[in-house]
Amino acid sequence: MEKTILVTGGAGFIGSHVVRRFARNYPGYMIVNLDKLTYAGNLDNLRDVENLPNYRFEKGDITNAAFMEDLFDRHRFDAVIHLAAESHVDRSITGPMEFISTNIIGTVNLLNAAKSRWTAGSPDSLFFHISTDEVYGSLGSGGLFTEKTAYDPRSPYSASKASSDHMVRAWHHTYKLPVVISNCSNNYGPNQFPEKLIPLAIHNIQTNKEIPVYGKGENIRDWLYVEDHAAAIDLIFHKGKTGETYNIGGNNEWKNIDLIRLLCGIMDKKLGRPEGASEKLITFVRDRAGHDLRYAIDNSKVSSELGWKPSVSFREGLEKTADWYLENEKWVSAVICGNYLEYYNEQYNNR
Ligand code: NAD
Numbered sequence: 263m264e265k266t267i268l269v270t271g272g273a274g275f276i277g278s279h280v281v282r283r284f285a286r287n288y289p290g291y292m293i294v295n296l297d298k299l300t301y302a303g304n305l306d307n308l309r310d311v312e313n314l315p316n317y318r319f320e321k322g323d324i325t326n327a328a329f330m331e332d333l334f335d336r337h338r339f340d341a342v343i344h345l346a347a348e349s350h351v352d353r354s355i356t357g358p359m360e361f362i363s364t365n366i367i368g369t370v371n372l373l374n375a376a377k378s379r380w381t382a383g384s385p386d387s388l389f390f391h392i393s394t395d396e397v398y399g400s401l402g403s404g405g406l407f408t409e410k411t412a413y414d415p416r417s418p419y420s421a422s423k424a425s426s427d428h429m430v431r432a433w434h435h436t437y438k439l440p441v442v443i444s445n446c447s448n449n450y451g452p453n454q455f456p457e458k459l460i461p462l463a464i465h466n467i468q469t470n471k472e473i474p475v476y477g478k479g480e481n482i483r484d485w486l487y488v489e490d491h492a493a494a495i496d497l498i499f500h501k502g503k504t505g506e507t508y509n510i511g512g513n514n515e516w517k518n519i520d521l522i523r524l525l526c527g528i529m530d531k532k533l534g535r536p537e538g539a540s541e542k543l544i545t546f547v548r549d550r551a552g553h554d555l556r557y558a559i560d561n562s563k564v565s566s567e568l569g570w571k572p573s574v575s576f577r578e579g580l581e582k583t584a585d586w587y588l589e590n591e592k593w594v595s596a597v598i599c600g601n602y603l604e605y606y607n608e609q610y611n612n613r
């Protein structure tokens with residue numbers, strides 16, 4: 263094998279697309295997927311690659327330092343692509359400690375394991391930390407987040423991710439660990455856990471349930487199809503400069519309410535409903551605490567230096583995503599049982 267790569271969080275939404283892309287496109291790489299399989303981790307996301315000879319799964323928790331040290335000894339990783347995290351802002355508001363533990367302590371455990379094994383002379387080693395645009399805070403009606411924008415995280419989730427980014431940079435500057443960081447905007451696509459806006463809305467439209475829109479639906483997000491994010495990760499992994507940060511975004515800003523209306527129109531057609539039927543499900547509910555108004559990424563660095571650009575238009579991506587959820591009802595019903603129903607009721611009842 264040319265390289266052994268640890269992908270953390272590979273059973274989650276973005277991680278599963280990254281594992282699939284690397285395992286299929288690089289048969290000379292051994293891909294080891296380490297995942298705790300929390301509510302958000304699902305090995306069904308990887309059925310099509312689980313029998314490839316260059317793929318292995320390891321169940322484990324990045325907050326367990328001894329386990330991570332042992333894993334590094336057993337596999338002798340050349341590189342890490344770190345995606346494991348608690349990722350849902352609403353859950354971070356009701357229960358921040360899990361975010362502090364996984365996103366901060368877990369990341370530091372990985373940095374320590376990598377540091378003690380990769381000497382300055384390991385030419386191919388790389389710690390690639392996958393982060394979010396939310397570390398930059400909230401924009402007003404103008405401006406874009408660049409790699410130089412000062413950090414201003416405002417939710418327990420974004421503060422925990424910002425903290426992990428600072429740790430990664432500290433290990434680079436202090437211990438010369440070879441690192442790269444990417445900060446990406448909102449992803450959507452197949453396999454996203456239905457607590458997030460787009461899959462939640464698709465499911466509620468399909469099952470004729472209210473679509474909860476926070477506040478007045480005026481908040482703006484910059485949406486990127488998940489396979490375009492995986493393509494950017496591939497490019498940065500192979501061509502990015504050590505020590506650098508790359509912002510990734512879709513140049514695709516949407517107000518939540520406009521996005522939901524577009525999705526309702528797409529779903530009406532797919533479900534054979536009269537035009538405007540699904541829009542009647544839109545329900546404005548109490549706003550998220552501290553709700554960031556707008557995120558938007560300036561992706562000129564990754565596009566001019568590495569030649570990346572998004573390849574899937576929003577309409578095409580939403581169509582593909584809706585089709586996937588409609589064709590994978592079993593996947594959805596398996597993940598929205600039990601604990602998720604409890605979460606949903608607590609989150610949305612009486613809101
Ligand atoms: P996700 O919640 O779908 O998946 C997270 C995965 O991490 C799951 O498989 C889960 O089981 C695993 N995990 C959680 N805690 C763990 C632990 N202690 N030990 C080992 N594994 C653990 O998240 P996602 O949306 O795929 O996000 C992946 C990464 O990308 C995260 O770091 C997130 O901050 C970042 N990101 C996400 C988005 C987005 O829009 N979803 C955008 C930018 C950046």
Ligand code: TDX
Nearest residue numbers: 349350351394447448457458459460474475476481518
């Ligand atoms: O029911 C809802 N109603 C609603 O109006 C939900 C779940 C969300 N929203 C709003 C809140 C946001 O303005 O929709 C927008 C998108 O919400 P989420 O899907 O929860 O994403 P967001 O909070 O923007 O964070 C996402 O993008 C950045 C991911 O969850 C993060 O992991 C990533 O880092």
